[in-house]
Amino acid sequence: MSRILTDDLPFDLTVPVAIVGGGAAGLCAALAAKEAGTDPVVFERDALPQGSTALSAGLIPAAGTAAQRAAGIDDSEAAFAADIQVKAHGAADAVVLRAVTEGAGPAMDWLSDVHGLAFTVIADFSYPGHSARRMHGLASRSGAELVDRLRAAAETAGVDIVTGAHVTALIATPEGRVRGLVVSRPDGSEERIGCLALVLACNGYGGNRSLVAEHIPALKDALYFGHPGNQGDAVLWGQSLGAELRHMTGHQGHGSVAHPHGILVTWAVVMEGGFQVNVQGQRFWNEASGYSEAALAVLGQPGGIAFDVFDDRIARIARQFEDFRRAEAAGAVLQAESTDELARRLSIPRQVIRATLESVADLKRRRATDGFGRDWAGVPDLAPPYRAVKVTGALFHTQGGLAVDGAARVLRAGGVPLPNLFAAGGAAVGVSGPEASGYLSGNGLLTAVVLGRIAGGEAARLARAEP
Ligand SMILES: Cc1cc2nc3c(=O)[nH]c(=O)nc-3n(C[C@H](O)[C@H](O)[C@H](O)COP(=O)(O)OP(=O)(O)OC[C@H]3O[C@@H](n4cnc5c(N)ncnc54)[C@H](O)[C@@H]3O)c2cc1C
Helix, strand or coil, rough: CCCCCCCCCCCEEEEEEEEEEHHHHHHHHHHHHHCCCCCCECCCCCCCCCCCHHHHCCCEEECCCCCHHHHHCCCCHHHHHHHHHHCCCCCCCCCHHCCCCCCCHHHHHHHHCCCCCCEEEECCCCCCCCCCEEEEEECCCCCHHHHHHHEEEEEEEECCCCEEEEEEEEEEECCCCCCEEECCCCCCCCEEEEEEEEECCCCCCCCCCHHHHHCHHHHHCECCCCCCEEEEEEEEHHHHHHCCHHHHHHHEEEEEEEEECCCCCCCCHHHHCCCCECCCCCCCCCCCCCHHHHHHHHHHHHHEEEEEEEEEHHHHCCCCCCHHHHHHHHHEEEECCCCHHHHHHHHCHHHHHHHHHHHHHHHHHCEECCCCCCCCCCCCCCCCHHHEEEEEEEEEEECCEECCCCEEEEEEEECEEEEEEEEEEHEECCCCCCHHHHHHHHHHHHHHHHHHHHHHHHHHHHHHHCC
């Protein structure tokens, strides 16, 4: 379906800036393009713009925001960039990294001050790898609220969002200048829309099994937890136009999806002092390294499942997340008044679960680091009643994509930008490098919101400069 046409047939309509995809990246691009003085049009294949953004926890990392200052949090762009680069093992694209870490604080303040999205910082626990508390979310801590509020802001600003508009082909010159796109409508009709600049905001290829098998073979049979409409169109079109693809093996996995309920259980249950055991009751890795690499760690256990074990205090913290409340309502979160009841409910021998709980308690008492490398210093002890959730690993979204520069312009191999093509969010290369373990919490929405804003503004400037 991801065709490039080179015909010169007439267009039904020409718009200055066309944006493919109505998730966080597309809607932020639209807001910025409108603000820069053009009339962008968003083309979204679904009846309602949601994307993976709506499935996410909606948490966006940023340094130096008004929300952080209000919470008394001291942070800096440099510390933020360093944290991302450490997690990415030094492989994060330096130009994109700089653009997004410098742009994140202003982007969050812009969404808040200009568009009324009242972000607050998650101040009661730390995400792995972040040296400051900098995850910003809306009241429900859900991506559904985030995308709804972005859509409402775009509508208020007068942005046209065309839904049920599946972009099935781009129309370009042989030199790689995009002239327009073909939109396929639910009734089978097609429209040809011309554009002066194009922003690809249609995420990555997580929903495309054959691309996942090609680039991330270890997760080819894993549950895909992102939006099914994300079929890799951006990378396929970009590749046909001569764009460079970068870090295609990079992705965000997650090792805490309630099974069989299919509901995300926040990693806070682990970071606040919980841990994971396999069906034999044994811990199997350093859970504090991150939730992205947890997917493979959990899938590597017998049956591809594990249990998150935590307690009532942690459940109270986790309850701020709508997903966690849904998991509780669905009966995914077990409660046990004692070690023996926990053993019974998990079908793990009593002496095994006791020994595991005792060894974790001992590590915490001694403020020691265990054999997996997890440092337990300052981590509160668990106390009955215990809580546990049966979980599995999943692919959340892909982090590799089109090479872009700091202005979100899509680059050919060798670094020369294509004439009028921009990419943001999951369509563009992220800042996680080529490995799952390179993903720092929030890297996904970071490039969606911040690169989206940059792409929209730059596309609008380009379109306005056209004769
Ligand atoms: C369960 C889950 C939890 C997550 N939690 C977080 C989190 O808390 N923080 C974080 O930073 N990241 C998180 N992520 C990752 C985050 O959701 C993504 O990185 C982010 O939403 C990407 O935004 P986007 O706008 O690029 O893509 P999307 O939100 O997926 O939007 C892309 C849109 O493009 C549309 N589209 C695709 N192809 C076409 C086409 N050909 N024509 C027209 N429309 C098209 C799709 O329908 C979709 O609406 C999570 C992901 C998942 C799955």
